[in-house]
Amino acid sequence: MNSSPMVTTEPPDDASTQATLPALDISKVSFNYGSKQALDDVSIRIEAAENVMLLGANGAGKSTLFSLICGLFAPDSGSIAINGKTLLQGANALAPLGIVFQSQTLDLDLSVEQNLMYFCALHGITRPDARHRIDRALQRLDLQDRRNHKVRTLNGGHRRRVEIARATLHDPSILLLDEPTVGLDIPTRTELIHYIHALPDLQGCAVLWATHLIDEISDSDRVLMMHNGQLQRDGLAQQLCAEEQVADLTALMQRVMQS
Numbered sequence: 700m701n702s703s704p705m706v707t708t709e710p711p712d713d714a715s716t717q718a719t720l721p722a723l724d725i726s727k728v729s730f731n732y733g734s735k736q737a738l739d740d741v742s743i744r745i746e747a748a749e750n751v752m753l754l755g756a757n758g759a760g761k762s763t764l765f766s767l768i769c770g771l772f773a774p775d776s777g778s779i780a781i782n783g784k785t786l787l788q789g790a791n792a793l794a795p796l797g798i799v800f801q802s803q804t805l806d807l808d809l810s811v812e813q814n815l816m817y818f819c820a821l822h823g824i825t826r827p828d829a830r831h832r833i834d835r836a837l838q839r840l841d842l843q844d845r846r847n848h849k850v851r852t853l854n855g856g857h858r859r860r861v862e863i864a865r866a867t868l869h870d871p872s873i874l875l876l877d878e879p880t881v882g883l884d885i886p887t888r889t890e891l892i893h894y895i896h897a898l899p900d901l902q903g904c905a906v907l908w909a910t911h912l913i914d915e916i917s918d919s920d921r922v923l924m925m926h927n928g929q930l931q932r933d934g935l936a937q938q939l940c941a942e943e944q945v946a947d948l949t950a951l952m953q954r955v956m957q958s
């Protein structure tokens with residue numbers, strides 16, 4: 700991937716304080732919608748500041764997994780811990796979580812800054828601190844000149860960037876991204892992919908990024924392959940392909956889906 704002007708370098712935020720506990724620990728999680736099993740005995744451990752791609756075709760179980768991590772549903776069995784705290788330990792357990800949903804959730808009639816300020820207020824961040832965090836996030840995402848623009852006037856790529864900026868304002872330990880590039884043109888996708896890959900180093904947070912697009916995954920990425928609610932593969936993309944003697948991830952995904 701080419702370097703992008705969107706990425707600026709700064710030291711990570713408080714990364715050292717998050718270094719020991721796994722950012723996310725999913726243990727033997729199963730979940731059913733009535734008689735339909737959506738997740739079957741899924742275990743995933745993501746370390747602090749690790750970037751992980753969650754790959755699966757439609758219906759694989761990615762969104763359901765995200766809903767469980769966010770506490771929207773409780774698992775039928777198994778447990779989920781964020782930064783060492785299980786979700787059963789109360790709403791506070793969700794505090795170190797950042798999320799960008801598939802569908803857009805910005806207020807179109809507020810400016811970029813107003814959207815970000817509102818989020819900070821919801822998280823109990825004081826105004827001076829919020830200003831500092833917003834400055835930093837806008838700079839990292841190359842959005843400074845859009846600060847006072849109404850979101851309604853922004854294109855899809857800029858709106859996505861605002862959502863990502865917003866999701867990092869409270870310095871989450873783990874950021875969940877549910878198909879963040881859907882609907883974006885190729886140059887905008889490329890920029891976002893580059894930025895998101897740099898995020899663990901920039902921000903010190905882990906990233907779990909759901910996608911069904913294999914071209915968003917690079918050889919050195921850790922990839923989790925899901926199919927029919929099961930975690931079928933977990934490893935570095937290049938290594939998985941070498942172990943199974945396939946040319947690329949597309950061939951490996953085909954094998955997984957035929958199994």
Ligand SMILES: Nc1ncnc2c1ncn2[C@@H]1O[C@H](COP(=O)(O)OP(=O)(O)OP(=O)(O)O)[C@@H](O)[C@H]1O
Pocket residue numbers: 732735736737755756757758759760761762763764911
């Ligand atoms: N509300 C629901 N009621 C019943 N079944 C559901 C519901 N939501 C999802 N499912 C089923 O659960 C399985 C997993 O769906 P899920 O949406 O988690 O997959 P996904 O990988 O996120 O796919 P997509 O990218 O299409 O959202 C699928 O078989 C789906 O049809």
